[in-house]
Amino acid sequence: MSVQLESIVKKYGNLQVVHGIDLEVGEKEFVVLVGPSGCGKSTTLRMIAGLEEITQGQLTIDGRIMNRVAPKDRDVAMVFQNYALYPHLNVADNIAFGLKIRRESKQSIEASIKEVSGILGLTEYLDRKPSDLSGGQRQRVAMGRAIVRRPKVFLFDEPLSNLDAKLRTQMRAEIKRLHNRLGVTSIYVTHDQVEAMTLADRIVVMNDGRIEQIGAPMDLFLNPANTFVASFLGAPPMNQIAAVVAQSADGPVAEFNNHSLPLPHLEGLQGATGREIVVGVRPEFAEPVNVVSPGVVPLEIDLIETLGSEALLHSMVANEPFVMKADTLTGINVLQDVKGFKIPRELIRVFDAASGKALPGQDQPV
Amino acid sequence: MNATDLHQPKQFAPPSRLIRIKDHVRNHWQLYVMLAPTIIWLITFLYTPMYGLQIAFKDYSLFRGVSGSPWVGFEHFNTLFDNQQFLRALKNTVVISFLSLCFGFPIPILLALMFNEILNQGFKKTAQTIVYLPHFISSVIIAGIVITAFSPSAGIVNTVLEYFGFDSVYFLTRPEWFRPIFIGSSIWQEAGFSSIVFLAAIAGVSPTLYESAVIDGASRWQMMWKITIPSIMSTIIIMLIIRIGNLLEVGFEMIILLYQPATYQTADVINTFIYRQGIQTGNYDLAAAAGLFNAVIAFILVIAANSLAKRYSRTSLW
Numbered sequence: 001m002s003v004q005l006e007s008i009v010k011k012y013g014n015l016q017v018v019h020g021i022d023l024e025v026g027e028k029e030f031v032v033l034v035g036p037s038g039c040g041k042s043t044t045l046r047m048i049a050g051l052e053e054i055t056q057g058q059l060t061i062d063g064r065i066m067n068r069v070a071p072k073d074r075d076v077a078m079v080f081q082n083y084a085l086y087p088h089l090n091v092a093d094n095i096a097f098g099l100k101i102r103r104e105s106k107q108s109i110e111a112s113i114k115e116v117s118g119i120l121g122l123t124e125y126l127d128r129k130p131s132d133l134s135g136g137q138r139q140r141v142a143m144g145r146a147i148v149r150r151p152k153v154f155l156f157d158e159p160l161s162n163l164d165a166k167l168r169t170q171m172r173a174e175i176k177r178l179h180n181r182l183g184v185t186s187i188y189v190t191h192d193q194v195e196a197m198t199l200a201d202r203i204v205v206m207n208d209g210r211i212e213q214i215g216a217p218m219d220l221f222l223n224p225a226n227t228f229v230a231s232f233l234g235a236p237p238m239n240q241i242a243a244v245v246a247q248s249a250d251g252p253v254a255e256f257n258n259h260s261l262p263l264p265h266l267e268g269l270q271g272a273t274g275r276e277i278v279v280g281v282r283p284e285f286a287e288p289v290n291v292v293s294p295g296v297v298p299l300e301i302d303l304i305e306t307l308g309s310e311a312l313l314h315s316m317v318a319n320e321p322f323v324m325k326a327d328t329l330t331g332i333n334v335l336q337d338v339k340g341f342k343i344p345r346e347l348i349r350v351f352d353a354a355s356g357k358a359l360p361g362q363d364q365p366v
Numbered sequence: 367m368n369a370t371d372l373h374q375p376k377q378f379a380p381p382s383r384l385i386r387i388k389d390h391v392r393n394h395w396q397l398y399v400m401l402a403p404t405i406i407w408l409i410t411f412l413y414t415p416m417y418g419l420q421i422a423f424k425d426y427s428l429f430r431g432v433s434g435s436p437w438v439g440f441e442h443f444n445t446l447f448d449n450q451q452f453l454r455a456l457k458n459t460v461v462i463s464f465l466s467l468c469f470g471f472p473i474p475i476l477l478a479l480m481f482n483e484i485l486n487q488g489f490k491k492t493a494q495t496i497v498y499l500p501h502f503i504s505s506v507i508i509a510g511i512v513i514t515a516f517s518p519s520a521g522i523v524n525t526v527l528e529y530f531g532f533d534s535v536y537f538l539t540r541p542e543w544f545r546p547i548f549i550g551s552s553i554w555q556e557a558g559f560s561s562i563v564f565l566a567a568i569a570g571v572s573p574t575l576y577e578s579a580v581i582d583g584a585s586r587w588q589m590m591w592k593i594t595i596p597s598i599m600s601t602i603i604i605m606l607i608i609r610i611g612n613l614l615e616v617g618f619e620m621i622i623l624l625y626q627p628a629t630y631q632t633a634d635v636i637n638t639f640i641y642r643q644g645i646q647t648g649n650y651d652l653a654a655a656a657g658l659f660n661a662v663i664a665f666i667l668v669i670a671a672n673s674l675a676k677r678y679s680r681t682s683l684w
Contacts, residue, residue, distance in 0.1 A: 051577050072583030084578035088596035097592075098582035145578070 001062040001075075001152035001185050002027050003048060008057035010043050010209075017043055019209040020057065028183045030176075034196040035206035035232070041189045042157055044206075048187060049078050049155050062152055077146035078155040081162060083138045085130040085145075091117070092126040095144040102149075116148045119178070136167045143175070147182060154179075156188040160195065172198055193233050197221065205229050216366060223349075223363040227356040230280050230349065236312060236323045238280045242353060243318070245275040251345075254279045256318040259297050262345040268359040269350065278356070280349035281341075283325040288313060288338040296340040304335055311335055422658045426651035435651075442655035452656060455639035458632060459660075463613040466549050471609055473557045475602060478564035479590060497558025505555075509623035512551045513538060538624065541632040548624060548633070552617060560605075567601035568594055600681040607675055607683050611668035614660050636660050 003025040010018035018040040025031045033041040046052040048059060050071030059066045066074050077098075085094050092113050093100075099109045117123045120140045130138055139159060146154055156175070160168045176199055179186055190196055196203045197217045205212040205220065205228070213225040224230035230238040243254035245263070252269035253260040254277060261279060263269055269277075292298045299322060303314040306328060313324040313335060326335055350359045381389075391398055417432065422442055424435040446452045477497060484490040500508065515521050516537040524534040537543040571594060579589050618637035625633035636656055644653030668683075676682035 049577075049581060051580065071581045076581065078578065078581050080574045080578060082572065082574055084572065084574040086575060086593065086596070088599065097579070101579070101582050101584045101588060145582075149582070 002060075003153055003185060003187065004058075004060040005044070005048070006058045006060070008044065008047060008059065009055045010040070010047060010052065011055045017209050018047075021211055023204060023211065023214070025185055025187060028185055030179050030186045030188065030199060030201045031204060032188045032190060032196040032200035032202075033204045033206055034190055034193055035212075037191060039206040040209040041191075041206045045078075045155050045157055045187060045189045048074075048153070049076055050074050051078075075152040076155055077149050077151035077153075078157060079139075079142050079146050079159045081158040083130070083142040083162075085138060085141055087130055090127050090129055091122055091133070091141050091144075094130065094141055095122075095148050098145060098149045112148050116144045119147070119181070120144050135163050136171055139163065139171055140174070143178065147178070147184075152185065154184050154186040156186065156190075158190055159188075160190070160192075168195075175199060194235060197233065203233075205232060207232075218366045222366060223358070224280070225358055227278055227280070227351050230351070234282060234284075236283050236325070238282050238349065239286070239317070239320075239322045240351075241279040241281065241318045241320060241322070243277055243279050245269055245272045245277055247271075247273055254348075254350075259318075261297055261343070261348065262295065263350055264345050264348060264362055266350060266359050266361050268352075268361070276353035277359075278351040278353050280351060281322075281343055282347070282349075283312070283323045285347040286322075286324045286341040286343050288324050288326050288335065289340050289342055290334070290337050292340045296342045298340040299338075301336070301338050304332075306332065313338060419654060419658055421651045422655040424651060426654075428650075438651075442652050443659065445652060446655055446659065451634070452636075452639055454631070455634045455636050459614055459616055459635040459637075461632075462545060462548065462616050462635060465545060466552060466616070467609060467613065469549055470553050470557070471606065473553055474560035475564050475598075477557055477561040478568055478598075479594060481561065481565055482568045482594065483586065483590070494558070497561070499558070500555045501559035503555070505617075505619045506623060508551060508555050509620060512547065512624060516547065539626065539628040541629045544625065544629040544633045548620060551624075552620065563605060564598060564601060567598040571597040599679065603675045603679055603681045604683060607668060607671045610671040611664055613667055614664050 003023075005021050005023040008018060008021040009016065021040075021044060023031075033044060035041050043052060047054050048061075048066075050066070050069065054067050061074060061076070086097065089097065095113050095116055096109050099112060104112075113126070114123075117126055120143060122137070122140055122144060125133060125137060125141075130141065133141065139162075142159065159175075160171050163171060172195055175188075179199075188195075188199060200217055202214060203217055203220050204214045207228050213220060213229045215223075220229060220233050224233065224238065227240055231240065241254070241256055241261075243256040243261070246253050246255045246260065248260070248262070250262060251265050252263040252272070254263050256279075263279070269275070289296055297317060299315040299317055301313050301315050305312040305314070309327065309329055311326050311328045311332065313326055315322050315324075324338075324341055326338075328335070346364075350362060351357060352359060421432055421435065423437055423439060424432075425438045425441075426432070426435045481490060481494060484493065516523050518524055518534045518536040523537070528534055535543070537547060575593050575597070576589055579593055584592065614636060616635045616637060618635060618641065621633055621635055621638050622641065625638065637660070640653045640656045640660075643649045643656065672682050672684065
């Protein structure tokens, strides 16, 4: 079942928090809305659920306009950040709550509980109260409550935020498996870009009540449309160096702090000497080198964070923090002697300094 | 340190209980300072007078004092249980308490649930202020209002009755009317204020429970029954235990202000009996015996209510 948002606006009095969102979520698609706190992603989700009124615009689910339809008649199910489990009911009754409200038959309810608890591995906990469950089990019950109604659309509002890092990784995989198994259209809100990258068929990056970019995870990772998306996706995010365009025999170069870095051959850079740009360098694409030679940007490592098979090398370039991701398996001691970095010009992302938008013609194939 | 040492850490003796208490007092002395007035109040007004409880077992004389009076064992209790007035007061206490509990306890909960459903904030605040107001009026004035309202000559109740062709009734001299009037006026005075604690409990229910129920299709009525009431059940149980503990402490100021010899038959309770015996007649030992009896029953009631609550709802005072 598809979900369509057309010019959706949300205002609280004079305060506008969502500024005309257009989005189409296809059948069985898993779309993740991601953005910083206060960007309007949860409000958008709550408007789809019917928990918030839509100020302007049109919401369509499965071809039917839903603006004035009560939440219960939208055939959506929502999983909340704090699980929203009824503390006085046991797991079975929590899962059955929606079915009982809809006065389904006892046999049908029991069959549904059995099926859902089987899918989610909750069979042995059916008699327990939520207070007797771990965070992960509670989250599974919350998902059980959602899937037992067989809705047309699943809405997830930061469902993993209350879990610890290990459990979050585990539950993330479970949600993905569940989506593959049930194939229900899902809209998922998170501020965690790792969740967005791992779960989504398509990611919607939001900022300040507007959509910054929509695309497949790798597309957004490789080809961010602007500096905001570049700084939001990726762990750590893309390094951004303020520079001006200059020309060399080999093509355009970025100049900053008496250093230069070869830029891709873009139309917008031809003859654009003096144009102010932002050079985007993914930490994964910057290659640390131990010898400063032409084409190498010198730097001084001030901190090495070891993550296991990888390490993050922190330094400053053009008075801005600059991070590189390096392999530790070849020898961590070598990283102490890093003196600079180099990067193939086709892996550099160039943004216009004034608008923050990526220059056209540099998208990499996904 | 080798691997074996890592698995066998050095054993240190845990600090003694006294040391732990000392550390706690030193680290949290501000809390103890705040607690002090209550402790001093409890000791001065509740524990110190317990010394005088022994006169319930003595032939007390003002001149010989508490310690000089001779012991008489359970004589005063025998006297009490042979005293028709005490037995009548005991029966009235139980009946009035039970009726107050049945009618007076649920009404604040209903009020809180109703306030919770009011969406217009202005109307909600006005309604709350109106029902809280009687709590701040002195019992003497409340009794005055009740006496005036039920007066046979100028009372509004009799005026209305007469308007509809009924005979006027002198309610406060009629034993059968005392309990409804007393319980009704107590509810009017306290129900609003008592609803605050339930309103606070309702405010603590997570809004996402309601949002989740809205998506599931629950009506407001279903949400009240299936979410609000179960969510505040622990508060209801705690308040019920406290109420049961005070069950025999019938608001005797109001009874003294409202009753008269004509209504003793239904109005005289243990506390008014104690007041008459102790203060008016000077039978301090007999009054102390009646008071002790009252306290022991209240103690048993609160222990029983707490154990039942613990067994059936996992909620208890201790």
